[in-house]
Structure formats: C-alpha cells, structure tokens
Amino acid sequence: MKETEISELGEFGLIDHLTKDIQPVNKSTIYGIGDDAAVLEYGDRETLVTTDMLMEGVHFDLTYTPLKHLGYKAASVNISDIYAMNGKPCQMTLSVALSKRFSVEDMEDFYDGVMLACRKHGVDLVGGDTTSSLTGLAISITCIGEARKEDIVYRNGAKQNDLICVSGNLGAAYMGLQLLEREKAVFNSTGHDDGEPFSPDFSGKEYLLERQLKPEARGDIIKELAEAGIKPTSMMDISDGLSSELIHICRQSGTGCQVYQNRIPIDYQTAVMAEEMNMDVYTCALNGGEDYELLFTVPLECHERIMTLKDVRLIGHMTKPELGRMLVTDSGQEIELKAQGWQSHLDE
Amino acid sequence: MKETEISELGEFGLIDHLTKDIQPVNKSTIYGIGDDAAVLEYGDRETLVTTDMLMEGVHFDLTYTPLKHLGYKAASVNISDIYAMNGKPCQMTLSVALSKRFSVEDMEDFYDGVMLACRKHGVDLVGGDTTSSLTGLAISITCIGEARKEDIVYRNGAKQNDLICVSGNLGAAYMGLQLLEREKAVFNSTGHDDGEPFSPDFSGKEYLLERQLKPEARGDIIKELAEAGIKPTSMMDISDGLSSELIHICRQSGTGCQVYQNRIPIDYQTAVMAEEMNMDVYTCALNGGEDYELLFTVPLECHERIMTLKDVRLIGHMTKPELGRMLVTDSGQEIELKAQGWQSHLDE
Numbered sequence: 167m168k169e170t171e172i173s174e175l176g177e178f179g180l181i182d183h184l185t186k187d188i189q190p191v192n193k194s195t196i197y198g199i200g201d202d203a204a205v206l207e208y209g210d211r212e213t214l215v216t217t218d219m220l221m222e223g224v225h226f227d228l229t230y231t232p233l234k235h236l237g238y239k240a241a242s243v244n245i246s247d248i249y250a251m252n253g254k255p256c257q258m259t260l261s262v263a264l265s266k267r268f269s270v271e272d273m274e275d276f277y278d279g280v281m282l283a284c285r286k287h288g289v290d291l292v293g294g295d296t297t298s299s300l301t302g303l304a305i306s307i308t309c310i311g312e313a314r315k316e317d318i319v320y321r322n323g324a325k326q327n328d329l330i331c332v333s334g335n336l337g338a339a340y341m342g343l344q345l346l347e348r349e350k351a352v353f354n355s356t357g358h359d360d361g362e363p364f365s366p367d368f369s370g371k372e373y374l375l376e377r378q379l380k381p382e383a384r385g386d387i388i389k390e391l392a393e394a395g396i397k398p399t400s401m402m403d404i405s406d407g408l409s410s411e412l413i414h415i416c417r418q419s420g421t422g423c424q425v426y427q428n429r430i431p432i433d434y435q436t437a438v439m440a441e442e443m444n445m446d447v448y449t450c451a452l453n454g455g456e457d458y459e460l461l462f463t464v465p466l467e468c469h470e471r472i473m474t475l476k477d478v479r480l481i482g483h484m485t486k487p488e489l490g491r492m493l494v495t496d497s498g499q500e501i502e503l504k505a506q507g508w509q510s511h512l513d514e
Numbered sequence: 515m516k517e518t519e520i521s522e523l524g525e526f527g528l529i530d531h532l533t534k535d536i537q538p539v540n541k542s543t544i545y546g547i548g549d550d551a552a553v554l555e556y557g558d559r560e561t562l563v564t565t566d567m568l569m570e571g572v573h574f575d576l577t578y579t580p581l582k583h584l585g586y587k588a589a590s591v592n593i594s595d596i597y598a599m600n601g602k603p604c605q606m607t608l609s610v611a612l613s614k615r616f617s618v619e620d621m622e623d624f625y626d627g628v629m630l631a632c633r634k635h636g637v638d639l640v641g642g643d644t645t646s647s648l649t650g651l652a653i654s655i656t657c658i659g660e661a662r663k664e665d666i667v668y669r670n671g672a673k674q675n676d677l678i679c680v681s682g683n684l685g686a687a688y689m690g691l692q693l694l695e696r697e698k699a700v701f702n703s704t705g706h707d708d709g710e711p712f713s714p715d716f717s718g719k720e721y722l723l724e725r726q727l728k729p730e731a732r733g734d735i736i737k738e739l740a741e742a743g744i745k746p747t748s749m750m751d752i753s754d755g756l757s758s759e760l761i762h763i764c765r766q767s768g769t770g771c772q773v774y775q776n777r778i779p780i781d782y783q784t785a786v787m788a789e790e791m792n793m794d795v796y797t798c799a800l801n802g803g804e805d806y807e808l809l810f811t812v813p814l815e816c817h818e819r820i821m822t823l824k825d826v827r828l829i830g831h832m833t834k835p836e837l838g839r840m841l842v843t844d845s846g847q848e849i850e851l852k853a854q855g856w857q858s859h860l861d862e
Binding site for chain 2: 196197200201202203204205206207208212213214215216217218219220221222223224225247248250251253257259261262263292293294295297298299300301302304306308309310311315318320321402403418
C-alpha cells in the first residue's frame with residue numbers, strides 16, 4: 167500500500183482527515199475541534215484537568231510499539247488520571263509533533279488507538295495541535311473531566327488506620343517492557359540486513375505485553391466503588407510504581423504506612439518472567455511503574471465492603487507519620503520504602 | 515555561577531522547586547498543582563480549552579531565543595487563543611520535555627517567562643508534566659478560560675458586508691525572525707572557536723525582535739471591544755499569517771472577502787527591514803505569521819464605534835462566497851489570497 171506523505175495533506179488537511187468523523191458524546195461539549203479553543207459547559211460539577219507528555223526514545227520505543235497501541239496508551243494514561251480523582255473523563259486535547267518519517271497512515275493508526283480509548287471511556291476529542299519535529303515523535307495529551315465537589319478524592323486525605331488498597335496486579339507492565347527490551351537486543355545483535363521485521367515469538371507472555379503496550383484505565387473500579395458506596399480518603403493511579411505513589415500519599419496526607427509484601431498482588435506470568443530474568447518480583451511490583459492501577463485508602467469501617475469488590479486487594483494500612491513508610495517482608499522485617507522511577511530516565 | 519544538574523533534584527524535586535511559590539488567583543481554581551489533575555469550578559460560564567506544542571528546531575531556535583522569552587511566548591500564544599474566543603484566560607498546564615543539556619537555572623528562566631505572562635493576564639498555572647527528551651526541548655501548553663455563553667465568538671459567524679478588522683500591525687514578528695536568522699548565519703560563518711556568545715548589534719531594530727521573541731496576547735483589545743459594546747461576529751488570532759486566517763474565517767462562515775492591501779497595518783521598522791532584505795513587505799504581512807494580533811469581523815453598523823478604538827484597523831469587508839477571497843492591490847487589481855505558513859516546516 168502506498169503511504170501518503172503528510173506534506174501532501176498539510177497541517178489542516180491532516181487534522182481534517184483525522185478528525186472528520188469525531189462526534190461529541192458529552193452534553194458538556196459545546197464546541198470541539200475547529201476553533202481557537204474548545205468550549206465546554208459544566209453546571210454544578212467541578213472540572214478536572216490533567217496532562218501528560220510522551221517522548222519517543224524516552225517513554226516509548228517504536229521498534230516494538232505499534233502506533234495504534236501507543237495512541238491507546240497515551241489516551242488511557244491521561245484518562246486514568248481523571249479516574250484517580252474519582253472523576254468522569256469527558257474531553258481530551260491531543261498534540262502531536264512528528265518528523266518526516268511518519269506517514270498519514272501512521273497517524274491514522276495512532277488516532278485509531280486514541281479514539282478506541284476515548285470511545286471506551288466516553289471521552290470527546292475536542293482539540294489539539296499537529297506540528298513537525300526534527301527528530302522522532304512527541305505526544306502531549308490533556309484530559310478534562312468532571313466530578314461533583316463532594317466526590318473528588320485528593321492525595322492528601324488519608325488518615326491513620328485507613329486501609330490501603332490496590333486494584334488489579336502490579337509489575338506486569340514492567341516485566342512486559344523487560345521482555346520487549348530483551349527481544350529487541352537479540353534482534354539487533356543478530357543483524358537483520360534483509361529488513362525482516364521485529365516479530366519474536368511471545369506466546370505464553372501475551373498478558374505481559376498487553377499490560378505494557380495497552381494498559382487499561384480502571385474506570386470499572388471507580389464505578390464499583392461508587393456502587394458499593396465507598397468514597398476513598400485518598401487515591402492515585404500507579405504510574406511510577408507503588409513505592410513512589412505510597413510516598414506521595416503519605417507525604418501529602420501527613421501519615422506513615424505499613425504495606426505487607428505478601429499482600430502485593432502479582433500475576434502468575436509476572437512471577438514466571440521475573441524468575442526467568444533473575445529479578446526480584448517484589449522489586450518489580452514496587453518500582454516498576456506503568457501499571458495504571460488505582461492505589462487508594464479507605465476508612466477502617468469499609469473493610470467488609472472492600473472485601474466484596476472484585477479485583478481490589480487490601481495491602482496494608484496507614485500509620486502515624488513517625489512510624490515511617492514501611493514494607494513488611496515475609497520474614498517480618500520492616501524495610502523503608504524508596505521511590506524510584508522517572509529519575510532513571512535522566513540518569514541514563 | 516554553578517549550574518545545577520536536573521538529576522540532582524529529580525522530577526518531583528524540580529517541579530516542587532519551580533512551582534513552590536505559585537498561588538492561585540482565580541476563584542475557579544479549586545486545586546492546582548500536586549494531584550493527578552487540577553480542579554476548576556465554573557458556574558454559569560462556559561469553559562474554553564486550547565493547547566499548543568512547541569518543538570526546538572521547528573518553532574524556536576535557542577541560539578537567539580532566551581529561555582525566559584521562550585516561556586513568555588509559549589504562554590502568550592495559548593493565552594492569545596482564549597482571547598480569540600472572546601474569553602478570559604484562567605488556568606494553564608505546562609508540559610516540558612528536556613534533554614540533559616538543560617540545567618535547573620535554564621528551567622527557572624523558562625518558568626520565569628511563563629509566570630510573567632501568566633501574572634500579566636491573571637492566569638493560574640495548575641499542573642503539567644516534566645519529563646526528559648533525547649534531543650532538545652519540547653513544550654506543550656494547555657490554557658483554559660471562561661466566557662459567558664452569549665459572549666463567545668467563533669470563527670464561523672461572519673456575514674456578508676461585515677467589516678474586517680485587525681489589531682496592531684502585521685509582519686513585524688516575521689521580519690524579526692528574518693533578522694535573527696540573518697545574524698545567526700553571519701555568526702556561524704565567521705567561526706567562533708573562542709566560545710564568544712551570539713550577540714550582534716540590533717540597535718534600531720528592537721521592536722522587530724520584541725515582536726518575534728516576546729509577542730503580546732491582545733487582552734487589551736478584548737477589553738476595549740467589550741467596553742465599546744462591540745461583539746465581533748467572528749474572531750481568530752493571527753498565528754499563521756493574515757491570509758491563512760482570513761481563509762479559515764471565510765470557509766467556516768461561508769463567505770468571501772475583500773481586503774485592501776493599502777489598509778494592512780505595517781510598522782515603520784517592518785517596512786525598513788523588508789526593504790533592506792529585498793522582500794515584499796505585504797507578502798510578509800500576509801503570510802509571515804506569529805503576529806498574535808486579533809483578526810475579527812463586526813457588523814457594518816459598528817463602523818463608527820470601531821473607528822474610535824485605539825490600535826484597531828479596518829482592512830476590508832466580507833462578501834458573497836462566489837466573489838472569492840481577494841486582496842485588492844494599490845493598483846486596484848484583485849489577487850486571490852493563498853494560505854502559507856506551517857506547511858513550510860514539513861517541507862524543509
């Protein structure tokens with residue numbers, strides 16, 4: 167199939183082409199793409215805004231990331247931030263800077279992924295910017311959501327004795343990344359002058375790849391919590407790793423915490439892969455990041471109701487600040503939680 | 515002065531460092547930086563959202579752009595888009611991706627510029643993302659504003675016989691860019707092994723530099739229009755050049771237009787510089803871009819009131835669509851307006 171050079175369409179042509187079928191689904195979207203700014207209308211609700219920037223070579227590697235997945239992930243990551251406030255994601259703006267090596271078809275794939283996530287979560291794409299880049303792809307997304315004032319959950323509301331919960335399981339996205347990086351290294355070292363595409367056999371490890379390449383924003387958990395009548399006292403999504411996020415919540419809430427290593431939810435495939443790679447699976451779960459699961463605290467009296475929720479695990483409790491932020495190992499030893507994560511990118 | 519490596523502070527350290535003194539000024543800013551999303555509250559007003567992405571080497575050249583000016587410009591460009599809807603800018607998110615060659619002091623300069631523009635226009639910085647880049651600096655800004663429903667001005671409201679107006683003067687930012695590029699070429703060609711900084715003598719041309727490096731969002735014009743009781747029928751800010759923006763308004767409004775070359779406002783320094791560079795000053799004014807002046811249409815009956823406004827010029831009128839989008843030259847010849855602008859970046 168012949169690929170279309172982006173310069174054939176131009177900026178406005180490309181935007182028209184990519185956005186012509188977009189229909190707003192939210193009543194609050196008065197006017198979307200096509201003017202200097204989108205127009206949103208909120209009544210008695212509060213507006214939530216979050217933004218993220220993703221850079222090629224830092225946040226994603228196109229050797230093994232299909233553009234459609236990248237679009238889905240970029241959108242999901244921002245949608246996840248609105249859920250992490252206990253809000254409903256409603257609108258999104260999408261800015262993309264791309265070098266000449268990208269074609270219109272590439273951008274279609276990318277937009278397909280973005281729109282798939284948007285449709286799944288009822289989000290309207292209402293604007294953005296498309297521009298050129300000298301090197302690689304840069305993506306910036308802003309997601310806007312709404313919530314009733316009394317429903318919004320901040321990071322700073324956790325209290326002593328609150329229970330600490332996480333959704334899903336942790337470390338899988340990180341193990342997926344390790345797997346992809348390992349296969350990429352093999353691929354590069356064996357030489358591929360014949361232009362053979364990167365397509366290793368990942369069978370049996372699909373779940374890890376999916377968690378890395380196509381993370382899901384946990385709107386289902388937000389819905390479950392609401393249905394169970396539980397309002398968390400604090401909440402975050404886990405993007406940098408459980409340790410880092412727990413430290414944020416403790417700092418902002420003025421508490422300490424105690425988390426039990428053997429309560430941390432880990433998928434079977436994650437454990438197998440960690441073993442295969444000779445890595446400590448708990449280190450991966452605590453510091454791996456990119457899980458986009460929800461970390462939240464609830465009052466002690468919610469204990470029974472929390473236990474009825476599907477896919478939510480109780481991993482510890484909040485303590486007095488003097489007790490520090492501690493991981494209790496299987497052998498009963500207390501180790502201080504340390505933040506790792508994004509820092510490593512700059513140190514590379 | 516010793517520069518601080520960004521890795522010394524880390525992401526969160528850097529954000530804390532840069533944002534610790536930020537105090538919200540808008541009542542609608544319920545919660546700013548420090549959670550998954552900012553929280554805004556709007557009552558009977560509508561919310562406006564705009565976003566822009568700026569890439570090093572495409573949108574700016576750090577050889578001759580001080581980082582403080584870059585911050586000011588990046589913020590102003592977005593604020594300008596909210597004014598172009600006849601809105602009031604209120605909040606901003608700022609995402610920055612930077613390579614290792616930038617120091618904390620560099621980012622302070624950049625933030626200083628952003629905050630200067632924010633303070634000038636009463637905008638709260640409420641969130642963002644700071645991350646690393648393999649090459650160069652990438653900036654993405656989203657600005658959120660408010661307006662009463664009945665005050666919002668779209669691009670599609672122009673009617674036949676409406677008067678076409680622009681604020682300020684055009685082409686100066688483009689001539690400023692030409693000047694900087696010329697001096698940079700001289701600087702590079704003469705060899706500077708001694709590490710001498712780029713500092714040519716720009717005396718007498720300060721205005722052109724200022725228009726390129728430190729453009730002003732025309733909130734003053736929005737205020738003047740409101741005070742004069744004039745609501746434009748359509749409005750845009752001029753980022754890609756007068757021709758391109760007129761075509762947008764005509765297309766979206768379903769009209770043609772007639773613009774008189776000799777009515778196009780051009781500053782004395784712009785004319786001198788165009789002469790010096792052997793360029794047609796009207797081509798610069800029509801296609802140069804980055805003026806961030808306001809282009810708007812008003813009903814014919816506003817004629818007298820428009821004439822009383824400082825710094826607003828009447829340049830033509832809207833016509834039937836069949837008459838096309840025309841520039842009437844000094845000799846009375848009609849030439850069709852053509853869009854140029856961003857396209858050229860991709861073609862380079």
